[in-house]
Amino acid sequence: MLTRELAGAAARPIILAILSHRENYGYAILQRIEVLSGGELSWDDSTLYPVLHRLESQGLLTSSWQKADNQRRRKYYGLTAKGQQELAVEKQQWLSVNAVLAQLWGLKPQIA
Amino acid sequence: MFNLENAIAAWRRPFEVDPVFSPDDIEELEGSLRDRFELLSAKGLSDENAFRQAAKQSGSYISAETEYRKVRWGKRRNEGRLMDEFVGRISMVKNDLTIALRILRKQKGYAFICVFGLAIGLASCLLIANHVYNQLSYDRFHEDANNIYRVNIIFTDNSGTATRMANSPPALLPGVSEEFPEIKRFARLRYAGRTIFEQGQNRFYENSGFYADSSFLDIFSFPLMLGDKDTALDQPNSIVITEEIATKYFGDEDPVGKLLNMNNGIPLRVTGILASIPATSHLQFDFLVSFSTYVVPAGYRSDLTSWSWLGFLTFVQLQDGASGSELRDKLDKVYRDNSTGDWVPFQTEVQPLTDIYFGSAGLVDDLASGLQSANLTTVYVIGIVALMILLIACFNFANLAMAVSTGRRKGVILRRILGADRGRLVRHLLVEPIALSFLGLALAYLLSLVAFPYIKGVLGWNYSIDWTLVQLSIPIAVLIALILGAIAGLYPALVLSDQKAVLALKDDLRTGSAMRKTLIAFQFCISIVLIASTFVVNGQIQYLSEQELGFEGESVVVMKPLSQEMASHYEEFKSRLLSNSDFVNVSRGERSMGEPWPVNSILVDGRDESESKQVMGNHVGYDYVETMGIKLVEGRTFSKEYPRDSTNSIILSASAVEYLGLENPIGTEIQHFTLDGPRTVIGVVEDINYSSLHHERTPMVLIMNFVDVDYLFIRLSPGQLSEKIAALEKVWEATVPGLPMEFRFLDDQVTELYQKEQTLSYLINAFTGLAIVLAILGLYGLISFAVNQRMKEIGVRKVLGASFPSLLVLFSRQYALLLVIASAIAIPVMRYVMGLWLEDFAYRMEISWWIYILPTVLLAFVALATIMHRTVYASLVNPVEVLRSE
Numbered sequence: 001m002l003t004r005e006l007a008g009a010a011a012r013p014i015i016l017a018i019l020s021h022r023e024n025y026g027y028a029i030l031q032r033i034e035v036l037s038g039g040e041l042s043w044d045d046s047t048l049y050p051v052l053h054r055l056e057s058q059g060l061l062t063s064s065w066q067k068a069d070n071q072r073r074r075k076y077y078g079l080t081a082k083g084q085q086e087l088a089v090e091k092q093q094w095l096s097v098n099a100v101l102a103q104l105w106g107l108k109p110q111i112a
Numbered sequence: 113m114f115n116l117e118n119a120i121a122a123w124r125r126p127f128e129v130d131p132v133f134s135p136d137d138i139e140e141l142e143g144s145l146r147d148r149f150e151l152l153s154a155k156g157l158s159d160e161n162a163f164r165q166a167a168k169q170s171g172s173y174i175s176a177e178t179e180y181r182k183v184r185w186g187k188r189r190n191e192g193r194l195m196d197e198f199v200g201r202i203s204m205v206k207n208d209l210t211i212a213l214r215i216l217r218k219q220k221g222y223a224f225i226c227v228f229g230l231a232i233g234l235a236s237c238l239l240i241a242n243h244v245y246n247q248l249s250y251d252r253f254h255e256d257a258n259n260i261y262r263v264n265i266i267f268t269d270n271s272g273t274a275t276r277m278a279n280s281p282p283a284l285l286p287g288v289s290e291e292f293p294e295i296k297r298f299a300r301l302r303y304a305g306r307t308i309f310e311q312g313q314n315r316f317y318e319n320s321g322f323y324a325d326s327s328f329l330d331i332f333s334f335p336l337m338l339g340d341k342d343t344a345l346d347q348p349n350s351i352v353i354t355e356e357i358a359t360k361y362f363g364d365e366d367p368v369g370k371l372l373n374m375n376n377g378i379p380l381r382v383t384g385i386l387a388s389i390p391a392t393s394h395l396q397f398d399f400l401v402s403f404s405t406y407v408v409p410a411g412y413r414s415d416l417t418s419w420s421w422l423g424f425l426t427f428v429q430l431q432d433g434a435s436g437s438e439l440r441d442k443l444d445k446v447y448r449d450n451s452t453g454d455w456v457p458f459q460t461e462v463q464p465l466t467d468i469y470f471g472s473a474g475l476v477d478d479l480a481s482g483l484q485s486a487n488l489t490t491v492y493v494i495g496i497v498a499l500m501i502l503l504i505a506c507f508n509f510a511n512l513a514m515a516v517s518t519g520r521r522k523g524v525i526l527r528r529i530l531g532a533d534r535g536r537l538v539r540h541l542l543v544e545p546i547a548l549s550f551l552g553l554a555l556a557y558l559l560s561l562v563a564f565p566y567i568k569g570v571l572g573w574n575y576s577i578d579w580t581l582v583q584l585s586i587p588i589a590v591l592i593a594l595i596l597g598a599i600a601g602l603y604p605a606l607v608l609s610d611q612k613a614v615l616a617l618k619d620d621l622r623t624g625s626a627m628r629k630t631l632i633a634f635q636f637c638i639s640i641v642l643i644a645s646t647f648v649v650n651g652q653i654q655y656l657s658e659q660e661l662g663f664e665g666e667s668v669v670v671m672k673p674l675s676q677e678m679a680s681h682y683e684e685f686k687s688r689l690l691s692n693s694d695f696v697n698v699s700r701g702e703r704s705m706g707e708p709w710p711v712n713s714i715l716v717d718g719r720d721e722s723e724s725k726q727v728m729g730n731h732v733g734y735d736y737v738e739t740m741g742i743k744l745v746e747g748r749t750f751s752k753e754y755p756r757d758s759t760n761s762i763i764l765s766a767s768a769v770e771y772l773g774l775e776n777p778i779g780t781e782i783q784h785f786t787l788d789g790p791r792t793v794i795g796v797v798e799d800i801n802y803s804s805l806h807h808e809r810t811p812m813v814l815i816m817n818f819v820d821v822d823y824l825f826i827r828l829s830p831g832q833l834s835e836k837i838a839a840l841e842k843v844w845e846a847t848v849p850g851l852p853m854e855f856r857f858l859d860d861q862v863t864e865l866y867q868k869e870q871t872l873s874y875l876i877n878a879f880t881g882l883a884i885v886l887a888i889l890g891l892y893g894l895i896s897f898a899v900n901q902r903m904k905e906i907g908v909r910k911v912l913g914a915s916f917p918s919l920l921v922l923f924s925r926q927y928a929l930l931l932v933i934a935s936a937i938a939i940p941v942m943r944y945v946m947g948l949w950l951e952d953f954a955y956r957m958e959i960s961w962w963i964y965i966l967p968t969v970l971l972a973f974v975a976l977a978t979i980m981h982r983t984v985y986a987s988l989v990n991p992v993e994v995l996r997s998e
Contacts, residue, residue: 026140027147044171045144049137050179057183075140 007041011051013090014041016079019061020087023078026052052077060086114160120145126173132180145170204536205543212544219516223548225893226512229886230552230596233505235559236879238585239567240498245581246573247491250392250469250484254333256429259296260465261436263426263443264475265458267711267726275711275726276461278477279422287419288446294434299328301425302406303482304399306672306822308852310373311361317672317854318357320482321399322425323406329384331429334393338368339384348404351380357398358385376677380405391574394469394484419450420458425483428462436462473952476708489949490872496945497645497876500638501883506596507631508890509552513545513600514628515897538602546597553593557582570878571871603627629930632894636934636971639887641942642880643967648946648959649873655957656866662800663705664741665859667833669840670704671824677851678824682733685847689826692843694836697827699740700733704823705802706861714813716772717781717790724785727768729813730802736814737763737797739827740858747778747795750816754794758816762791765799768811784815791815825858892978899923899982906983907991916987923979931975935968 018024018032026048033041055061060083068074079087124142127133133141148166153159216223251257263284268274285298302323309318326345329336329352336344337355344352351372358367367382374380380401389396408414414421430439443460463471472485524537564577678685682700689695703709708728715724736742737749745766750757762782769777774793781790802812828836837855844853863870899906906919914922943959950956 025143027144030144044169044175045141046171046176046179049140049144049176050183053137053180054183072143072146073139074143075136 007043007047010041011043011047012055013087013094015048015051015055016060016083016087016090019077019079020084023076025066025074025076029077055083059083114158114163116149116159116163119160119163123167127176130177132177137180141170141176204539208540208543209547211540212547215516215544216548222512222516222893222897225889226509226516226548227552227555229508229889230505230549231555231559232882233501233508233886234553234556234589234592235563236882237498237502237505238556238560238582238589239564240494240501240875240879241585242564242578242581243571243573244491244495244498245578246392246575247469247486250486251394251465253390253392254331254465256331256333257465259430259432259434260331261428261430261439261462262465262468263428264461264463265422266461267422267458276475277422277711278425278472278475278483280424280426280460281419281421282416282424283419284443284446285426285428288443289428292439292442294431294439295428296431297327297331297429299325299331299427300403301325301328301395301427302403302423303425304401308375308677309357309361310376311370314361315850315852316360317852318398319672320397321401322397323403324400325403327429328400328427331427332395334389335387337385337387338366341384344384345400345402347381347383348402349378349380350383350402350405352384352386352400353382354386354398355388358382374401378405394472396482396484419447427465436464476711486868487952489952490868493645493945493949494872494875497642497879497883500642501879501886502592504635504638504883504886504890506592507635508886508893509545509549509596510600511628511631511890512893512897513548513597514603515894516544542598542601545600546594549593549597549600553589556589567878571874572867628894629926632891632927633930633934633937635887635890636931637938637941639884639971640935640938640967641945642876642883643970644938644942644963645946646873646876646880647963647966648942648950648957649869649876651963652950652953652957653866653869653873656869656953656955659801659955661705661862662742662798663802665705665857665862667828667830668739668741668858669824669826669828669837669855670858670861671826671853671855672704672822673824673848673851673853677848681847682824685824685843688843688847689840692839694829694839695826696829697735697739697825699736699738699825701736701823701825702731703802704825704861705740705800705858706865709802709812713785714772715783715785716774717783724783725771725811727771727811727813728802729784729815732814732816734816736825737795739825740800741827742800743798745796745798747793749795749797750814757794760789760791761794761816763795763797763814764793765797765812767799768813769796771811782813784813888974888978891975892982895923895927895975895978896982899979899986903986903989906986907989907993910987910991916983919983919987920980923983924976927975927979928972931968931972938967939964 014033015029018029024032026045029052030043030045030048033043052061052063056063056077060080061077062080063075063077065073066076120142123145124138127138127141145166148169149162152162152165155162157165254260262278263280265277265280266274267277282300282302285295285300289295289298304321304323305319307318307321309316324345326343329341329344336352339352344350351374353361353367353372361367361372362370367385370382372380372382386400406416408416414423428439430436440460440462443462447458447460468483469485470488470491472483473487475485477483524541527537527540561577567573568576686698689698709730710728711726712729713724714727714729715721732750734750734752737744747763749763750761754761762784764772764774764777764782772782774780777793777796780793782793783790797814800812826840840855841853844851906914909919909922942964946959950959
């Protein structure tokens with residue numbers, strides 16, 4: 001499991017990256033993270049939703065309520081243009097951290 | 113049996129009652145919960161287990177609350193939901209206001225003194241500011257005011273005595289204007305003197321008009337309502353009149369093009385109507401007659417080509433950027449180049465129009481043409497008084513407001529203990545004084561508007577409220593109110609909110625007392641200066657009225673009939689009057705008392721011309737000395753028994769004898785510059801103060817040589833005035849039927865000279881009274897507050913056997929010290945200011961030592977009385993009552 005701090009810091013680029021492919025709703029995002037991390041990253045709702053709301057209030061995400069197949073309403077989040085830019089910035093930062101650690105630990109940098 | 117919906121409803125409940133979660137948030141969270149549930153249930157878990165698992169994965173309500181709260185506040189700020197916050201703040205201010213009002217209601221007296229004192233102070237200040245603003249704006253309404261100058265002449269006699277005159281000769285500017293390109297225009301004015309106009313049945317005297325060059329209306333911006341300013345004064349026999357005159361003679365008719373008869377025979381065509389002359393013009397007139405109409409009266413030794421006849425006012429308008437002093441140098445050169453040996457060359461002074469109103473002290477207007485002038489020091493004195501009143505009112509306000517909020521110490525401390533932060537406390541304490549100061553401000557504007565007409569009447573102000581000034585004053589007044597409220601609130605607020613709570617609750621700290629003491633000392637200081645100033649101003653006026661003028665103005669009637677018409681009937685008029693015992697003496701003269709007399713050169717016959725002297729002179733009739741009650745020192749007065757008197761005699765004043773250095777004046781032959789042949793001194797009279805006591809008595813001569821009767825002087829016998837005036841009217845009507853009769857008393861005319869000082873004394877008396885009342889009110893408030901605060905202490909002291917006098921000493925001690933400090937500061941200040949003001953008078957009162965001491969004593973007395981009143985009250989209260997109450 002990741003530490004709380006690291007999980008918190010990573011939430012932002014991860015959410016932005018997931019939403020950059022297509023709009024999605026909260027629980028689906030959680031599931032995707034869980035799958036991608038192989039269970040290493042597992043957030044509860046009280047962690048995810050506030051982050052989504054904060055990103056929305058910063059203008060990086062938009063949200064809209066949509067009817068799902070089971071007739072329940074779901075709030076879908078999508079990336080704004082500003083969100084796309086922010087994602088690029090985040091990506092650059094995380095890659096530089098990655099590059100430093102990779103060199104220090106003698107790993108081959110792997111470009112995502 | 114497990115019911116999913118019930119379980120979810122139970123799960124939802126804590127979220128629903130928490131304002132951090134919006135319904136959307138809850139729906140989103142619930143959706144997530146349901147998704148998890150469905151997934152788990154699809155894996156084969158029982159509903160109950162699936163729900164428990166899902167709820168666990170979703171996270172606890174507590175952690176969600178914390179996380180959501182963080183985001184929610186950020187979101188609020190970022191989304192700019194300021195309205196919510198604003199409403200929140202307002203309700204806080206409302207709460208503060210409610211508490212403030214509650215406290216004020218409990219302390220009505222202090223609130224009243226605070227608000228009313230500030231209102232009166234600010235209102236006085238506003239009124240005085242209006243006056244000062246008006247004074248300083250004289251002559252500035254002319255569009256080209258900064259390029260307009262008056263050419264004055266400085267006239268130095270052989271003894272080196274310089275006389276500065278507003279008058280100039282008629283040929284000067286016409287002679288040079290072509291050669292000096294910087295002169296755009298020039299205009300000469302000749303005072304028309306006493307004039308009579310006639311139109312149909314309407315026949316009146318007019319005193320206030322000029323003959324004017326046609327360029328006059330181009331130079332100045334006196335607006336012409338009807339007529340063309342470029343041509344109105346071009347032609348001879350043209351006249352431009354003001355609205356008031358137009359109505360007086362023509363009623364509702366349009367006067368333009370109509371005829372007005374001047375001085376019984378000169379027809380004038382009205383070519384224009386002027387709007388009323390603004391009060392802020394040093395030139396005041398009712399009509400302007402074209403200069404080409406002016407005819408030099410028969411008998412004058414000069415004409416319009418004269419370079420030495422100082423009988424005109426000359427104004428020049430210079431090109432932009434041209435300098436007045438350069439023009440002066442050029443004019444001086446013209447005089448130097450053209451003067452012959454006969455007379456001393458004049459020096460000129462080119463005085464800016466905007467300096468004339470305040471810069472004409474000691475300037476002689478030989479024509480007595482009614483030019484307005486004022487003393488700048490007086491305006492400053494008034495301004496300083498206003499400032500002092502404002503300061504007193506502000507200090508009062510700050511002191512009392514501070515005292516009251518200090519009285520709320522315990523409430524504040526309790527709030528702190530209950531967790532109010534410092535900013536919140538400061539705001540809480542600020543609301544009250546700021547609300548009070550704004551209330552005072554609003555009341556001040558109301559008061560000044562209501563009071564203005566009354567004050568205007570009493571002080572003889574001839575202008576109305578200047579609205580631009582009012583507009584200008586509002587931001588300043590708001591700033592003052594804000595600063596005042598802030599100071600009054602902030603100081604105790606900061607001190608209180610900083611104190612160790614327990615310390616403040618326990619100890620009877622007198623917060624802000626150092627600051628308050630300083631303010632009280634200042635207030636004492638200002639009060640002393642103001643009281644002393646009233647003493648000086650009133651004393652000076654008293655002193656002036658006690659001065660011997662050298663003549664007896666009481667029961668002398670002055671009449672100024674039209675010269676020519678009366679001249680032919682004068683002897684008849686005189687003998688008719690003298691046949692009635694109501695009339696003691698009748699005489700005539702060229703000038704009356706109180707207006708400047710013409711200056712002329714005289715020379716003791718036989719002496720070198722370089723010894724000629726400048727003296728003031730009046731042309732008078734027989735019995736002048738007797739009618740005026742002037743004392744004869746030696747010799748005799750003009751008499752019909754000596755036929756040569758009317759052409760060959762002269763009377764000198766005592767100072768003129770001294771000035772000329774005569775041992776035995778009687779019989780000395782004197783050359784008078786304007787007259788032919790020498791005159792023999794037949795008498796010496798005591799000096800008289802014919803002009804105001806602002807000026808020294810100057811050497812004077814009386815001669816008998818005039819063409820016209822300007823003034824008639826009639827001395828009445830003592831007793832019933834109205835009958836005598838009725839008798840006078842009868843004789844007048846019999847002698848010159850149809851000629852309007854107007855008269856004044858000589859002493860009234862003289863009193864008028866001190867009108868400005870009289871007004872100043874009213875003003876200073878009124879406003880000083882106000883300031884002192886304010887100061888006392890403030891002092892009273894403060895002392896009673898201080899005594900109230902220390903009721904417990906007084907109780908304890910009394911129980912322990914303190915006597916009333918010892919309590920009195922306890923409370924007076926600190927004020928006594930403040931008073932001593934204040935008077936030490938005030939005395940030199942007032943010495944300086946009053947010295948400055950008195951400088952303007954030739955005859956000044958001595959400022960005796962008691963004037964310095966008395967105000968302090970008075971203040972001490974008032975303070976003591978207040979302390980006594982409050983202490984008596986405090987010591988009458990049974991100590992048990994006070995000590996029990998806490």
